[in-house]
Amino acid sequence: MGILEVKNVNKRFGGLQALGDVNLSVAENTCHAIIGPNGAGKSTLLNCFVGKLIPDTGSVMFDGQSVLGRTPHEINQMGISRVFQTPEIFGDLSVLENMMIPIFAKRDGAFRMHAIENMHNEKEIVEAAEQMLEEMNMADKRHMHSASMSRGDKRRLEIGMCLSQQPRLLLLDEPTAGMARADTNNTIDLLKQIKDERDITIAIIEHDMHVVFSLADRITVLAQGTPLVEDDPENIKGNPKVREAYLGEAA
Amino acid sequence: MLGLNKKDTTLLIIVAALTLLAPFILNPFPTESGLAQFNAGYPDLMQRFVIFGIFAIGFNILFGLTGYLSFGHAAFLGVGSYSAVWMFKLLSMNVIPAIILAVIISGLFAVLIGYVSLRRSGIYFSILTLAFAQMSFNLAYSVLTPITNGETGLQLTLEDPRVLGQSATADGSIPVTNLFGAEMRSTYEMAVGPWAFQFNMGYYLCAIIMLVSFYLAIRIFRSPFGMMLRAIKSNQTRMSYTGLNPRPYTLAAFVISGMYAGLAGGLMASMDPLAGAERMQWTASGEVVLMTILGGAGTLIGPVLGAGFIKYFENIFSKINDNILHGWFAFMPDGLEDFVVTILHPFIGKGWHLTLGILFMLVVIFLPGGLVEGGQRIARLFRGKKSDDKSDEATQSTPAE
Structure with a gap:
């Protein structure tokens, strides 16, 4: 029984069957990659995990509880964090403030009226944020305006913000999209380190095969909304069905 | 000091000095000189400066921090005024219960309007608040005449019960608003050479309330709550995927700023006990938007400067x-x-x-x-x-x- 269980999920947009009978099981403390050509339904599937979309039929269970019908913030509070294709950070705020907000959310829940409380009394939060920045190698940037950082640093910050909440499942939506080679390699190293050092399950959507084969323990190939194969990385590489789906070659 | 950092403490002290010494600062020209018309140090105008300062400080908590532009804040100002005048009619001429009621009623009103309007953001939110405010204005003018006295505006009369006070003074006139006996209109005039400085009881009450409101606003700006509000302005998607629910945060900010507006309305009525529907009109809502933007939205002192600037021009x-x-x-x-x-x-x-x-x-x-x-x-x-x-x-x- 995996930490994330997807059963018979269907999603239709008008005449387009975006997802058809998707079954997927992500085992705890592994890195599970979902790959597939453009329009295969990868992002649609991910959006079903976080409450942005609700499937027409089927179920999505996280740790034995259904996530369907819950709002994104409720799902996050269950222990799922998401990294977006374009880094979503609080651009108007400083890097340190960016890091403090998820820690507040973890401690205080979805809403707390701390309007007159003093930030000086929140030492534990500030310390936790500083420590996380240290781990992300961003301590020197703590007072920077986060919107003015490079794409790679924004990604690093976003991943750090997700990790600071100690999620059980981390969802990555094309974490290296639009990045320079050096930034991509840095991100891969960071993710590898996270995978090795933490008890965390990672589900990743990715186009870049270099990234996928560096990280994944298990790979699901999605084509036209249905899972084609699910296997270990070595077996995926040589699978003729996968080559066909990607390259249109006759097997 | 008072849980503020050094920079904010300095700002608070400067603002306190400016408001408390306003009768001097705003009266730089001798009474008889040709420039005396530029003096703004008379009680009426000084009261307006600080009251609209409170209004703008509150508006800035919503607009400056969350970025939600409300075009209907005058409704809360009007509600505050009506509540205060009713308190003068029914209870007593003491301003404290009137101000408290004004803040509570406008807060409740803000919960109602905010709950509905905050379902949308951006321009749709602005239009919804504008619609609500215009609706309140038109209701106050027509259907709600028993409460608001329609076009004439709500005024005190000799027949009002005033259960804790008196319906009329010994000489048969309407009693005046006071703070435990100290009349709001009482003014002490100090003549220094050719200058005449006026110290008005009502002004100092408003000024102290404004300083308290300003202090509270600083605390809100610097609190974790204030940071969350800025996060909402910055990125709502990240906000909800971080496990925070933006809705109650924006509603809380809306209600707080509505209560600030109600406080301003209550003070207006305390200085001059009448309330008219025109206080709720959209032009009044627009004015506070102008004040905040002119002074600097999202800054602490900006709205106060903007309010002073516009009121000076107007008068x-x-x-x-x-x-x-x-x-x-x-x-x-x-x-x-x-x-x-x-x-x-x-x-x-x-x-x-x-x-x-x-x-x-x-x-x-x-x-x-x-x-x-x-x-x-x-x-x-x-x-x-x-x-x-x-x-x-x-x-x-x-x-x-």
């Missing part, structure tokens, strides 16, 4: 007429004098809106951060010269390495 600039202009330009030859006065005519007196509009446009175009940004630029200009000197020294010393 002082509008009083300049052609005769005064002729007086100023009397040194010119007749033809030229008439010409200059004709050119300036549309900008003064009733045309003060034109001057204000031009100034507003200039500020928005050249100083997007409002008057505060202007101040910062000037400060940087002075500081920049000093730091340039330092960097010169630095560059001179570096080649030695």
